[in-house]
Amino acid sequence: MPKDALISTQSRHRMTTRIWHWSNALCLLILLMSGLTIFNAHPxxxxxxxxxxxxxxxxxxxxxxxxxxxxxxxxxxxxxxxxxxxxxxxxxxxxxxFPGWATIPSHYSLADGRRWHFFFAWIFSVGLALFMVMSLWNRHIQRDLHMRRDQWRPSHIWRSFRAHLDLRVIRQTAGEDYNSIQKMSYIGVIFLLLPLMIFSGLAMSPAMDANWPFLTDLFGGRQSARSLHFIGAFLLLLFFLVHMVMVLLSGPFRQTRSMITGGEGKEPLA
Amino acid sequence: MTIITRRKLITGAAIGAGSLLSGCDALNRSAAFQDVLASAETANFTVQRALGDRMELASEYRIADLSPKFRANGTRDPGTADYAASAAQSFANWELRLTGLFAKPQQFSLAALQALPQRTQITRHDCVEGWSAIGQWTGVPLNILLDLAQLKKEAQFLVFHCADRLGGRPYYESIDLLDGFHPQTILAHRLNGEPLPIENGAPLRLRVERQLGYKHAKYVTGIEAVASLAGIGEGKGGYWQDVANYEWYAGI
Structure with a gap:
């Protein structure tokens, strides 16, 4: 048995994945809510x-x-x-x-909203970069998230989609390897949506416009970058809601526990 | 069993969300926590300054890119008798005083400033609120004035004193010398080829293109060179920094 397959039997989620998952969850929640405060300044x-x-x-x-x-x-x-x-x-x-229950702070303060936003933007960005490097290093991406060739077949994706509509299948397969729709969602969020948030955020900065003018151009202008930043935030919210539904349907306690303790090991990969 | 636990979970999540909100508000009131949050300003400043070659220019645009209307924000008219009298004579008596750490402190009339070499630039104005407007600015590069008045070596910051008051306090702003000597940092007296309108800061407004709009002081009456911002206003370097938690460095 290869060495990395042995490691995968030890727990469902690696320590790096678990730490990043929770720090990222906190960061994204604060970034969304402080971002809505900033949006309120010019809706x-x-x-x-x-x-x-x-x-x-x-x-x-x-x-x-x-x-x-x-x-x-x-x-x-x-x-x-x-x-x-x-x-x-x-x-x-x-x-x-946006109403007070959705913003940080709950009263309108653009200056405070910005402080929260930029502080957690740093933790979020550094955390994402570390997670990417660590997950390449420990082969989490190559082994768990990489789409196998057969998983790209439309028939396979369709089967995976249908399986998501069947509660029994969701429960039965919860501890198995990620299916193609899960992989596409996680890869899409980690490598497209989250970096989009960082770079569209930077593209709104006048200092970055001087440092990296191509960044603002890439997004089609500062206001386009602001629009995409906002759309991206709501796509992340959509991801979060679907993620919550899937966790609730597939066994919320076991799923949450395994993201905290690492959970029971899965079968070694063939 | 499942239904009850699921309900408990949802109730728990709702209680958690509620306490998160009140927890955030409590943290937001804590001075110590605000200091932690504000450390991001230092990181933004250090990294943004390190990423460029320090004299990197902000994007410049073509006439075709101009905003149809350049939005005004903040003070739209200082509203004092002195200001109105000066406006009535097209600011012919307006004086810009250079004070503080200059070897040759001096003052310039608007006409004297207009007789110096000028720079015209079409740039994007980014407000902290999120909107942007593209305008064409003409004015005197600040570095010419700093050289004429011979800035002293001890000087670290340039404070811009203004004719307008907000909430009873005089508006002011400050920048460091890197921005002070930046080629696009100008004291503008024209917008889109016309004399600067009153709502946009007539007769003189600072343009410091790599920072957000609140740094671009309007109705400028004086530039004070200082070694420290501690003695000015409440010591945070600007009106918005003193009255709210806006950051002195507004590069993002």
Whole structure:
């Protein structure tokens, strides 16, 4: 038996994976909530290099003392009570875009929101870089996340998709190797979505614009980078929600315990 | 059994989320924790300065890229009698005083500044709130003024004093010498080919292109060269730094 296969019998999740998982979960939650505080300072999104109040926003949260609404292109959806017009914990009407329960701090403070955001952005970025290096080093990526050639076949992906709709299959296969949809999700998040968040964030920085002008160009301008940063945040939120549903369906206690203690070993890989 | 435990789990998650929020607010009120969070400013400053060649230029654009309307923010009119009187005569009596650690402290009228070599640049203004506007600025490179007034060796920072007050306090900002001598750092008196409008800081506004908008002091009346920011305002280097937790370094 090869040496690395022996290691994989010791636990379901390696120590590096577990540490990163929880520090990353904390960072992403704080980054999302402090990011919503920052968004509240100017709840409008644009495409291109520039964009301010007189320019066309493809997405905007509007508010007045009586109502709140979300505008997507030409579509206007009333969101009173949720976005743009909501009651705070003292029952007062607030007209910031995202409500206090979704932001850090829970009252509006752009300066404080930025402090939280940048501090945890550093932990998140360094953590992601370390996790990538460690996971290549300990072959977590090559062994557990790499898509085998046959897993790319549409029929295989379709089977994997159907299996996700069957509660029994989800429960039975919970401890096995990752299926193709799991692998695509994890690889997509770790190598595309999370780096996108870092680089689209940096592309909004005027100092980085001087240092690395190609970065802002890559995203099609500073305001496009800001829009993509926002879209990326909500894709991560979507990933989190699906992740939660899958954990709940597949045995939440066993899954959570194995991400804390490492869990029971899986069968050695063939 | 499963249903109860699942319900417990969800209740637990909700309680956890609630205590996370109030916990974050408590941490946010703690001065010690704020100091920890603020350490990211040092990291941003050190890394962003290290990544460039220190005199790297901010992107410049073409006329076709200009924002149709350049948004104004912060003070839109200082509103004092002195300012109004000066505006009425197109700021002919406006004076820019260079004080502090200069071998030759001196003052310049607007006409004197306009007679010096000028730089015109089309740059993107990035507000801390998130919006951006592209404008064409014309003004005197700050390094020319610093050389004319002979900045002393002890000087570490340049403080910009302004004619406007926010919440009863005078607005001010400060930059270090690296930004002070940067070729795109200018005292602008024209925007998009016209005399600078009052809402954008007439007659003189600082452009410090590699930082966010709140660093770009408007209605500038004086530049004070200092060795330390400790004695100015509340000592944090700027109006927004003093009144809220905005960072002195605004490169991101």
């Amino acid at each position: 409008r999104l644009y495409w291109g290099e520039y964009g301010a109040n007189d320019d066309h926003a493809w997405m905007a949260v509007g508010s007045s003392q009586t109502m709140g609404y979300l505008r997507l292109g030409e579509l206007r959806i009333e969101t009173t009570g949720a976005l743009g017009n909501w009651q705070d914990s003292q029952g007062r009407t607030q007209t910031w875009a």
